[in-house]
Structures are given as structure tokens and as C-alpha cells.
Amino acid sequence: MSTDRDQSYRLSNKDYKYLCQHVYESTGIVLGDNKREMVYRRLTRIIRERKLASFSAYCELLKSCPEQEHNYFINKITTNLTSFYRESHHFDFLAQQELPRLLSKGLHNNRLRIWSSASSTGEEAYSIAITLLEAFGHFIKRCDVKILATDIDSNVLTTADKGIYEARKMDGVSAKLKQKYFHKGVADNANHVKVSDELRQLITFKELNLLGEWPMKGPFDVIFCRNVIIYFDKPTQEELFARLHDILKPGGLLILGHSENLGSYQQYFENVARTIFRKLTVQG
Numbered sequence: 695m696s697t698d699r700d701q702s703y704r705l706s707n708k709d710y711k712y713l714c715q716h717v718y719e720s721t722g723i724v725l726g727d728n729k730r731e732m733v734y735r736r737l738t739r740i741i742r743e744r745k746l747a748s749f750s751a752y753c754e755l756l757k758s759c760p761e762q763e764h765n766y767f768i769n770k771i772t773t774n775l776t777s778f779y780r781e782s783h784h785f786d787f788l789a790q791q792e793l794p795r796l797l798s799k800g801l802h803n804n805r806l807r808i809w810s811s812a813s814s815t816g817e818e819a820y821s822i823a824i825t826l827l828e829a830f831g832h833f834i835k836r837c838d839v840k841i842l843a844t845d846i847d848s849n850v851l852t853t854a855d856k857g858i859y860e861a862r863k864m865d866g867v868s869a870k871l872k873q874k875y876f877h878k879g880v881a882d883n884a885n886h887v888k889v890s891d892e893l894r895q896l897i898t899f900k901e902l903n904l905l906g907e908w909p910m911k912g913p914f915d916v917i918f919c920r921n922v923i924i925y926f927d928k929p930t931q932e933e934l935f936a937r938l939h940d941i942l943k944p945g946g947l948l949i950l951g952h953s954e955n956l957g958s959y960q961q962y963f964e965n966v967a968r969t970i971f972r973k974l975t976v977q978g
């Protein structure tokens with residue numbers, strides 16, 4: 695292990711293995727040996743906060759664990775990197791191809807459902823909402839349009855729900871869109887912006903583990919599942935793809951992150967653009 699970090703606590707192989715197994719069973723996230731430093735750094739803070747003497751003591755606490763401690767642990771372990779219009783070609787495809795296609799063929803009951811399934815702090819869901827309003831605002835306002843945004847991490851959802859962001863982290867949003875959909879903070883909040891009610895009311899944020907029960911029935915027209923399956927192993931990915939396939943409408947879209955693919959599950963989808971897949975309808 696590298697020596698440049700704070701070595702106040704010893705992380706034994708046994709404890710690291712326990713922590714990895716606990717994370718895997720609870721979230722599907724695979725922590726290899728290359729994540730040891732990251733785990734060390736993130737958990738050292740908790741060990742200090744809890745005034746524990748060692749990683750072993752922390753493992754014991756998790757074993758005896760109240761749910762609250764477990765959630766705190768998982769929130770610390772997840773990687774939540776995201777941004778507005780990240781992988782902007784996905785939003786272009788939505789605006790220029792998918793929404794016109796859906797609207798021209800006529801939405802059943804005027805209903806449009808989109809799921810941002812690992813939404814982190816909400817930038818993905820708000821980017822979807824802006825895309826909808828910009829492309830078909832007049833229509834969207836008359837329709838039954840809902841964006842469900844979920845994540846396993848309760849902390850990021852609190853941020854998403856508030857819809858307050860640092861202005862300097864909004865590079866992906868044009869000045870025109872910023873002016874239209876965000877309010878500038880004043881005084882102490884001058885460095886922040888807040889999403890408009892028009893965006894906020896299109897989205898419901900909820901805690902959901904992709905590996906657990908899904909309370910919603912769907913079906914969804916579009917699912918964003920970006921930059922999360924990369925943390926899962928192949929069996930977990932395949933199980934998830936099967937469930938995502940089930941909850942998509944026939945012809946619905948599944949959108950993955952830049953370094954992700956469907957593996958052998960590709961046969962159930964058509965690849966319509968870079969990391970965008972359409973559910974194939976089974977010919978009966």
C-alpha cells in the first residue's frame with residue numbers, strides 16, 4: 695500500500711474483504727484491490743467521527759449495525775460524479791430524434807415517462823427536463839409527463855431535491871438556458887443557482903436500490919442508466935438489463951454511459967446511436 699496517506703489506522707485484508715462483501719451484497723458495487731485507498735480515505739473520516747479505534751471496530755459496528763449506520767456507510771462509498779448535460783449527445787438524440795418520433799406517432803393517453811435511474815445529485819434529471827421543455831414545451835405542458843429520478847444514496851437525493859447548485863459547476867448549460875430555468879442566488883447565495891419550479895415539478899426524486907424492489911410499474915419510454923453499471927459485475931449487469939428491458943415500453947430507449955455496453959443482452963435491443971439502445975419488439 696502507498697505510504698503517502700495518513701496511516702493512523704490499519705486496514706487488514708480481512709476487514710477490507712468484509713467491507714467489500716458488505717458493499718457488494720448491498721449495492722452490487724464491486725470494490726477491487728485498486729479501490730483500497732479510496733475506501734481507506736472515505737472510511738477513515740467515519741472512524742474518526744465515531745471515535746472508534748480501528749477499522750475492525752468499524753466492521754463490528756456494521757455487523758451489529760443499525761440501518762442508519764449502514765446507510766451512512768453506503769452513502770460514503772458511492773461515487774456520485776455527474777454534471778449538467780454530461781454526454782450531451784444523449785440529450786441531442788432525445789430532442790432531435792426521439793421526442794419528435796414519439797409525438798408524431800402519438801403518445802398513448804398523452805403519457806410520457808422517463809426514468810433517470812442513478813440520478814446522483816439531479817443534474818441528469820434536470821437536463822432531461824430542460825430538453826423536454828425546450829424541444830416541446832407547448833406540448834409537454836398539456837401532457838402527462840413525469841420524470842422519475844432515483845439513486846441509492848440518500849445524501850445526493852437531498853441535494854437533487856433542493857435543486858441548488860454552485861454556479862461555477864454549470865458549464866454545460868448555455869447562458870440562455872441558465873437565465874430561463876435557474877434563479878440566481880443573492881447575498882450569501884450569490885455563487886449558487888436554484889432550479890425553477892417549472893423544472894422541479896416535472897421530477898420526482900426517490901431513494902431506490904437498482905438491485906432491490908422497484909415499487910413503480912412503468913412502463914417507461916426512456917431510461918437513463920448511465921455510469922452506474924460500470925461498478926457492477928457481469929451477472930449483476932445482466933440481471934439488471936433483464937429488469938430494465940421488462941420495464942421499458944416496446945420500442946423504448948435505454949441509454950447507458952460512455953464506457954458501458956449491454957454485453958450479451960445486446961440481442962434484445964437495437965443500437966440506434968452511441969450508447970443508445972431501443973428495446974426490440976418480439977415478433978409473435
Ligand SMILES: C[S@@+](CC[C@H](N)C(=O)[O-])C[C@H]1O[C@@H](n2cnc3c(N)ncnc32)[C@H](O)[C@@H]1O
Nearest residue numbers: 721772775776812814846847903904920921922
Ligand atoms: C457516477 S454517478 C452517475 C450519475 C449520472 N447517472 C451520470 O451519468 O452523470 C453513479 C450513481 O449511481 C448510484 N448507485 C450506485 N449503486 C447503485 C444502486 N445499486 N442502485 C441505485 N443507484 C446506485 C450512486 O449513488 C451514484 O450516485
